Amino acid sequence: MGSPHEDAAALKNKGNDAFKAQDWPAALDYYTRAIQLCDTEPSFYTNRAQAYYRRASANTSILKHREALRDWKLVVKKAPGDANARLRMTECERIIKRDAFLKAIEVEDAPSAAEGLDIEHMALESNYDGPKLGDAMTLEFVEDMIERFKNGKKLAKKYAFQIILAVMDIIKKEPTMVEHNVDDGSEITVCGDTHGQYFDLLNIFKLAGKPSEKNAFLFNGDFVDRGSWSTEIALLLYAYKWLYPNSFFLNRGNHETDDMNRMYGFEGECRAKYTERMFKLFSESFSMLPLATLIGKKYFVLHGGLFSDDKVTLDDVRKLNRFKQRQPGQAGLMMEMLWTDPQTAPGRGPSKRGVGLQFGPDVTKRFCENNGLEAIIRSHEVRMDGYEVEHDGRCITVFSAPNYCDSTSNKGAFIKIGPEYKLEYTKFDAVPHPNIKPMAYAANGLQ
Missing domain, CATH: 1.25.40.10 (Tetratricopeptide repeat domain)
Known part of the structure; x- marks a missing residue:
């Protein structure tokens, strides 16, 4: 003393x-x-x-x-x-x-934002100069969208609504955990957070190859918020989902939620570029997104991480009714899947975020062994090399927004998985973008 x-x-x-x-x-x-x-x-x-x-x-x-x-x-x-x-x-x-x-x-069982939306008779804006969209998505339309967004143009509201509605019809039929096998002659590219960094997304497609039936993609949540091209990313990813419903996959992230979208820019961006109704329809679609993807029964891919209870299995994820609770809340399996993070110490600990928890290498080992997995793949956190392999190789983080928020100097990364189920990592740097700052549409206190 x-x-x-x-x-x-x-x-x-x-x-x-x-x-x-x-x-x-x-x-x-x-x-x-x-x-x-x-x-x-x-x-x-x-x-x-x-x-x-x-x-x-x-x-x-x-x-x-x-x-x-x-x-x-x-x-x-x-x-x-x-x-x-x-x-x-x-x-x-x-x-x-x-x-x-x-x-x-707030009204319980409020009507859908799609109710009364007369797409068929909705007029195109007079300045819209792109191709027409019929009853099915076409590669020509997607390619035009890509160039249109690169040049600072918007999509016709009619077509934006049409894309979201078409994707809602697709994803609401998908299970909470999509199960995908990589066939001979095919591969799948797993991407982490893109956070409204549209020009870096285009660079991913340049490096990894454009999506196709043989060149599958999985985007592991947090497509929107922070970066100032979130509507462009969301609409392009949705267009690809419509074009290739069986080889283009989207997991929900913690930023595909109403509260985060109100604070970190996506709601404001939808209002500025389109309409508030567009945001509400996106919000409904986000609540329908699958929460995980199982690749080849070997890799469990989800946005955040593992659970507070060792008894949770893949069957529990399969049975989870994601439609019962639109927003993840502060507890439960959905919240943990979207928010948790790995830690180096064994066991479980409190989250540095204040939401969810942290899980150690022993937790990951038990989960993988109990479910016959080689590893989990998750996103949710910046990694300076774009990815990190930890927990004795059984927990892999991939983050695909390089120089996050124009300030972090991190690389981005993606993971390719072929029919042999070996992981191939690609790192990449940020590319130039127009002079619009991150968080341009965020709540004032966060700009």
């Missing part, structure tokens, strides 16, 4: 360790205890203020706005001159009021 100042310094060091580990509650506890022992040391207060700031930011990012607001108020009280903290506090208050309003007007 040292002097009060020495004991306080030791608590501060523990707080610093917790801060580095992003364990904000523990950091706040250590800094507060240090202050109680020695209330004259300024660094204790500044460190605690930073912990409040970081916890507020973390809660804001995972949409826990009431918890975030409490911390923003503390930050503003301790640092009244911090204009950014005051702005984020105000924005948090606005979002809480908006969410309360939306909840108040």
